[in-house]
Amino acid sequence: MADTQNKFYTSISNTYSQIFPYNPAQLQFATRNVVDLTGQQILDIGCATGELAFQLAKSGAEVTGIDLNEDLLQQAKTGKVHPNLIFQKGDMLELQNDFQSKSFSTVICFGNTLVHLPSRELILEMLQGVYMILKPGGFFLLQILNYDYILSEPVTELPLIETENITFFRRYVFEENSPLISFQTELYLKKEGEVVKNETFLFALKSNELRELLNNAGFEDIKFFSNFKEEPFGGKHLPLVAKVAKPY
The missing domain is CATH 2.20.25.110 (S-adenosyl-L-methionine-dependent methyltransferases)
Structure with a gap:
């Protein structure tokens, strides 16, 4: 399945930024929740062409962007250059191997990336990896679609x-x-x-399943929203946006 997904993103890589242009609301959401980005260590999982990671770096954060697709990564590396920004090939199931424990103050995973994992077990494994690499008190900011x-x-x-x-x-x-x-x-x-x-x-991950998996991974203070403006979750809307905290 990973090969199929990689082929899909390669096929749209040249037009990816036209299909999914940078959304300033994502940066505003991160800024509201991280507060002061200066010097914050942020991991962007599924960074694609690096638009959001670049804006976070410009705002003062130290950002690492990872993606599995080399075509998208190449665009990021050549088109989004900043001294506070690193792009590298990375698998969201290998976080515990690729990064040290408590490395990041914030981990971001937008763009429905999480549900490319084909089972609850693998999603839990990924969430446990995020928990491990987050500093105590750090935030995990997530966006998938509202499968409810x-x-x-x-x-x-x-x-x-x-x-x-x-x-x-x-x-x-x-x-x-x-x-x-x-x-x-x-x-x-x-x-x-x-x-x-x-x-x-x-993987059509419902909100109650996501909440349960986040709890099982150790996260607390789980909040769901209907968009990056943090409007209430529930009803006929496509996004599910989440903010969860790792306890101190």
Whole structure:
């Protein structure tokens, strides 16, 4: 499954920043919760082309961005250069091997990255790794999609993304008695007249399951929001944004 996901991100790597442009609300969310970014050690898991990591570094933080996809990482390394910023290839299941215990004051994982892991067991393993590398009192800032809403409707299509150069279709196909969703995409490159089709699988992680796994990993003070503005969670909205703390 990891190979399939890597192929998917390679296929959209050249247009990734057009499909998923930098969202200033993410930086504002981090700034509100970290308060003073100066000198803070931050890990950005699934950093992609490095847009958010670069903005955090510009704001004074010492940032490490990790991603599995080398095409996205290469864009980050060449396009987002800052003395407080390091990009490296990294697997979110290898955090305990790649970083020392209590290395970071904040760990960020946005962009529905977490649910690329195909089981509760692997998600818990990842969360335990985050817990280990966080300093006591540190924060884990997370964003996935709201699978409570997606599964209950069900939501079979995500909003169309269209720019001058691309059109990006995203569909969900559900299988009975399976927590995995087939995420099917079509990227239309207007100038080239080409269509890039792909499929990857996502774990439909509900909010109560996420809360339970975060608790099992050791986190406390778990707060869920409907967006990066920290509006209340619940109802018909696509994002699930979480702020959780590692106790002192």
